[in-house]
Amino acid sequence: MAYLPIILVFILYFSSIPIAYALFGSSLFYFAVIDTSSPVDLILQKFVTSTQSFPLLAIPFFVMAGSIMNYAGISKKLMQFADVLTGHMAGGMAQVNVLLSLLMGGVSGSANADAAMQSKMLVPEMEKRGYDRAFSTAITAASSAVTPVIPPGINLIIYALIANASVGRMFAAGYVPGLIMTISLMVTVSIISKRRGYQPVRETRAGGKEVFHQLRESIWALLFPFGIIAGLRIGMFTPSEAGAIAVLYCIIVGKFIYKELGKEHIIPVLRETIFGTSGVVLIIVSASVFGYYLNWERIPQAMASGLLTITQNKYLMLMIINVLFLVMGMFLEGGAAMIILAPLLVPVVTQLGVDVIHFGLICIVNIMIGGLTPPFGSMMFTCCSITRCSLQDFVKEVIPFIVALLISLILVTYIPIITLIVPNLLYGVA
Amino acid sequence: MHQAVKKVLSNFELIIASAAIIVTTALVMLNVFTRYFLRTGIYWTEEVATACFVWSVFIGAAAAYKHRAHVGVDMLGNLCPPKTKKAITIIVDFVLLLINGYITYIAVIYISLSYKKPTPVLGISTAYISSSILVSFALTTIYSVYFLIKDIRQPATGGTT
Amino acid sequence: QGSKEAASGDDYKLVLKMSHVFAPNEQLTKSLDIVIKNISDRTDGAIEIQHYPQSQLAVYKDGVEQVARGANFISVEDPSYLGDYVPDFNALVGPMLYKSFDEYEYMIQTDLVKGMLKELEEKHRIKVLALDYIFGFRNMKTNKVITTPADLKGMKIRTPGSQLFIDTINAMGATATPLGFSETLSAVQQGVVDGLEGTMDAYGSNGSAEVAKNMALTQHFLGTCGVYINADVFNAIPEKYQTIIQEEFTAGAKHMIREISNNYESTKARLEAQGNKFNEVDSAAFAATVTSVYENMKGVTPGIYQTLQDELAKMPK
Ligand code: NA
Ligand code: NA
Numbered sequence: 001m002a003y004l005p006i007i008l009v010f011i012l013y014f015s016s017i018p019i020a021y022a023l024f025g026s027s028l029f030y031f032a033v034i035d036t037s038s039p040v041d042l043i044l045q046k047f048v049t050s051t052q053s054f055p056l057l058a059i060p061f062f063v064m065a066g067s068i069m070n071y072a073g074i075s076k077k078l079m080q081f082a083d084v085l086t087g088h089m090a091g092g093m094a095q096v097n098v099l100l101s102l103l104m105g106g107v108s109g110s111a112n113a114d115a116a117m118q119s120k121m122l123v124p125e126m127e128k129r130g131y132d133r134a135f136s137t138a139i140t141a142a143s144s145a146v147t148p149v150i151p152p153g154i155n156l157i158i159y160a161l162i163a164n165a166s167v168g169r170m171f172a173a174g175y176v177p178g179l180i181m182t183i184s185l186m187v188t189v190s191i192i193s194k195r196r197g198y199q200p201v202r203e204t205r206a207g208g209k210e211v212f213h214q215l216r217e218s219i220w221a222l223l224f225p226f227g228i229i230a231g232l233r234i235g236m237f238t239p240s241e242a243g244a245i246a247v248l249y250c251i252i253v254g255k256f257i258y259k260e261l262g263k264e265h266i267i268p269v270l271r272e273t274i275f276g277t278s279g280v281v282l283i284i285v286s287a288s289v290f291g292y293y294l295n296w297e298r299i300p301q302a303m304a305s306g307l308l309t310i311t312q313n314k315y316l317m318l319m320i321i322n323v324l325f326l327v328m329g330m331f332l333e334g335g336a337a338m339i340i341l342a343p344l345l346v347p348v349v350t351q352l353g354v355d356v357i358h359f360g361l362i363c364i365v366n367i368m369i370g371g372l373t374p375p376f377g378s379m380m381f382t383c384c385s386i387t388r389c390s391l392q393d394f395v396k397e398v399i400p401f402i403v404a405l406l407i408s409l410i411l412v413t414y415i416p417i418i419t420l421i422v423p424n425l426l427y428g429v430a
Numbered sequence: 431m432h433q434a435v436k437k438v439l440s441n442f443e444l445i446i447a448s449a450a451i452i453v454t455t456a457l458v459m460l461n462v463f464t465r466y467f468l469r470t471g472i473y474w475t476e477e478v479a480t481a482c483f484v485w486s487v488f489i490g491a492a493a494a495y496k497h498r499a500h501v502g503v504d505m506l507g508n509l510c511p512p513k514t515k516k517a518i519t520i521i522v523d524f525v526l527l528l529i530n531g532y533i534t535y536i537a538v539i540y541i542s543l544s545y546k547k548p549t550p551v552l553g554i555s556t557a558y559i560s561s562s563i564l565v566s567f568a569l570t571t572i573y574s575v576y577f578l579i580k581d582i583r584q585p586a587t588g589g590t591t
Numbered sequence: 592q593g594s595k596e597a598a599s600g601d602d603y604k605l606v607l608k609m610s611h612v613f614a615p616n617e618q619l620t621k622s623l624d625i626v627i628k629n630i631s632d633r634t635d636g637a638i639e640i641q642h643y644p645q646s647q648l649a650v651y652k653d654g655v656e657q658v659a660r661g662a663n664f665i666s667v668e669d670p671s672y673l674g675d676y677v678p679d680f681n682a683l684v685g686p687m688l689y690k691s692f693d694e695y696e697y698m699i700q701t702d703l704v705k706g707m708l709k710e711l712e713e714k715h716r717i718k719v720l721a722l723d724y725i726f727g728f729r730n731m732k733t734n735k736v737i738t739t740p741a742d743l744k745g746m747k748i749r750t751p752g753s754q755l756f757i758d759t760i761n762a763m764g765a766t767a768t769p770l771g772f773s774e775t776l777s778a779v780q781q782g783v784v785d786g787l788e789g790t791m792d793a794y795g796s797n798g799s800a801e802v803a804k805n806m807a808l809t810q811h812f813l814g815t816c817g818v819y820i821n822a823d824v825f826n827a828i829p830e831k832y833q834t835i836i837q838e839e840f841t842a843g844a845k846h847m848i849r850e851i852s853n854n855y856e857s858t859k860a861r862l863e864a865q866g867n868k869f870n871e872v873d874s875a876a877f878a879a880t881v882t883s884v885y886e887n888m889k890g891v892t893p894g895i896y897q898t899l900q901d902e903l904a905k906m907p908k
Contacts, residue, residue: 017522018500020491025529032532037606038662041540045653047563048556051487052480054771057458060451060483157773160798162645164616167776167798235782237462238774244458270448278447278490279500285487295647296608339645343615385501465783469745471768473757543660547652547675550753551769553889556652 023286058113061243066120072254091193105150115144142401145368329370443493488566626843678890733786
């Protein structure tokens with residue numbers, strides 16, 4: 001009986017009930033019928049607490065920023081500069097998409113916010129340049145997995161608190177794995193683009209003079225990510241507030257510098273922000289309600305303790321944990337999966353001689369990959385609901401990127417120095 | 431009815447949700463400004479900003495529901511003949527009505543028993559926040575009834591036989 | 592009918608879920624793990640308490656609400672959360688009231704507090720199993736040395752999002768800045784805020800010593816948690832098990848206080864070796880600043896601050 005909601009959620013899921021409703025429906029069924037030891041209406045506590053969360057505000061802020069960028073001509077200027085740099089390469093625009101996520105990694109700690117902004121801002125531009133929608137959506141989702149691995153990132157901090165590890169070391173540990181994920185995605189983009197013939201938009205590499213000219217044209221658009229990073233570094237605002245500052249920046253540049261933003265854009269921007277945010281957040285809320293049920297029944301804990309008895313071999317154990325995290329990442333929201341599983345796993349792996357920081361990065365990369373996979377990956381939903389790409393098409397296109405990220409995960413898992421080199425250089429060997 | 435009134439009525443969820451998200455954004459900007467430049471903070475911004483965000487999300491979700499814009503996997507429908515497809519559509523409509531109606535029902539119970547609980551910072555009733563759930567799901571319940579009736583009346587079409 | 596039958600039978604079984612915000616490596620979680628194991632052993636598994644640390648289930652006001660509404664739930668929270676039901680609990684754990692753990696231990700045995708507990712149980716069905724899971728005094732953690740209220744002027748100090756904390760930090764002279772803990776460390780590092788506040792135990796374990804090098808021993812709050820269960824849920828448990836549960840939670844608090852006291856000096860010494868500094872403050876000056884906090888508390892008995900002080904004055908030396 002305790003497992004019935006899991007079956008129910010799949011039945012609802014495949015009978016074309018919206019995802020949020022599949023998750024709400026089966027969790028409510030559990031608390032109304034199966035376990036009534038707590039009054040059923042109290043599940044609404046979870047509806048409120050999972051929405052009334054300050055870090056979650058990054059989603060509407062970055063969606064709004066992305067939408068303003070389109071109307072204010074900032075996206076266009078950014079794309080023109082990208083064309084000059086990468087236009088001669090096959091799949092150049094898709095590479096820009098990946099690089100922008102790496103850059104956004106220094107700004108925000110939320111993959112969903114990054115995915116939402118770029119779905120709004122880059123996917124339409126990519127479609128204009130001949131990329132198909134599903135491919136553009138897939139690379140936007142896949143590259144957003146890099147954002148939380150590069151510091152700052154909420155998951156990096158949550159893990160440091162759980163594992164009693166230094167936040168500074170944890171942050172430092174994110175850089176190289178984030179870069180490896182970026183490179184693996186770029187290689188994949190390049191292979192696919194060549195095979196599909198995503199044509200370069202220009203014949204030859206741009207000369208220095210042209211690059212410089214376009215740089216001057218696009219400077220305000222380029223300052224967007226760098227300006228925000230600078231604001232964070234001088235202590236003007238926190239990563240959660242960064243999104244609101246991004247909105248302000250885009251309004252000022254669009255209105256007073258590019259002079260393309262006008263009163264007539266207010267309603268479309270708001271409309272896009274509301275539709276781009278509420279559907280996504282509703283799914284996040286429903287997933288956290290479902291996660292509440294799983295946790296209430298201690299299902300992740302049961303799975304973890306079952307799997308942990310299988311082996312005492314360090315490498316095999318890491319493999320098992322990777323599989324466990326991937327499966328859990330498909331069902332639970334990233335932070336929740338970490339809070340539930342990490343306390344169970346950290347003592348086990350440290351006993352086998354795995355470094356705490358190293359293990360943290362394994363967990364986080366894993367959770368991010370889970371966010372891309374059906375049935376309930378959150379970045380998958382974020383991107384698909386904004387670009388209106390069907391899930392089936394998305395899944396077909398995202399598979400090569402998931403494979404690329406899995407290769408990065410294997411590298412991060414079995415070559416500890418990838419994770420530990422930067423923290424060891426900065427803070428000395430632990 | 432006057433054209434403008436009609437427009438406001440048909441978009442009223444979007445108007446409420448937009449107003450809420452504007453307040454959220456403005457408050458966060460204002461707090462950054464006062465804290466960094468005036469070196470004093472507005473201690474209640476986080477609570478009010480996130481409360482407005484809750485309203486924006488749930489009322490916005492009702493607007494999305496009205497436009498049938500929530501993401502789902504439409505697998506069964508595409509594989510079935512028209513008659514079966516219509517039957518599935520009606521069952522799905524009915525299940526959605528059930529879920530929406532049930533959440534509305536428990537929201538009434540929850541708010542009537544928890545409205546005395548004060549918010550942590552301002553100490554005002556939490557019902558100011560949680561009633562967004564009631565309003566949102568009451569609206570989606572109404573839309574569910576509408577969709578159910580509409581789909582029952584519609585002749586069986588579509589699908590590939 | 593169910594409880595009556597169960598009370599007489601030997602196959603009695605009750606599962607209670609227990610939730611709080613503390614991390615697995617903090618002393619509170621460790622102490623409660625021992626309590627849970629002892630209860631399970633002594634009741635032959637009849638009373639199973641499932642432990643959910645780090646906000647995995649309902650916490651803060653939501654956790655206490657689960658208890659008040661009759662869920663099979665144990666909430667472990669700061670007694671100020673009981674203030675939503677009996678406002679005087681806000682004053683009981685108000686700022687600058689106690690100078691030692693013993694003073695608080697004495698206070699919770701007084702008729703004053705017993706009367707508050709009675710009202711809580713009779714009117715709101717919340718039974719308190721313990722009030723003294725003490726995790727230490729809360730102090731200021733900054734990079735500047737703080738000795739007087741004037742030193743805090745213009746300093747932005749991170750607090751949890753709670754009225755009592757915000758009012759207290761503001762009264763002490765600083766600007767209270769509510770932030771989630773997940774953002775706090777980088778906020779202190781980048782200078783978004785100038786410091787935070789918390790216990791020695793937390794200073795040594797949550798990374799705040801890395802970003803704020805100085806701890807001013809303001810002791811502005813006594814950090815403590817109570818353990819709450821619904822009165823009807825508790826009364827339906829067979830009496831022999833009730834006794835065991837009560838005994839073990841009482842013993843658990845004693846164990847926790849011992850551990851926290853033992854760890855205090857060793858954590859301090861370890862942090863000093865790492866370059867962190869500690870300083871005493873002008874306690875009287877700080878105490879004078881917070882009286883307004885008691886005056887502004889909503890719904891408390893008039894003159895509660897004086898009443899609490901009078902009770903403390905009666906404590907045998
Ligand atoms: Na991207
Ligand atoms: Na990041």
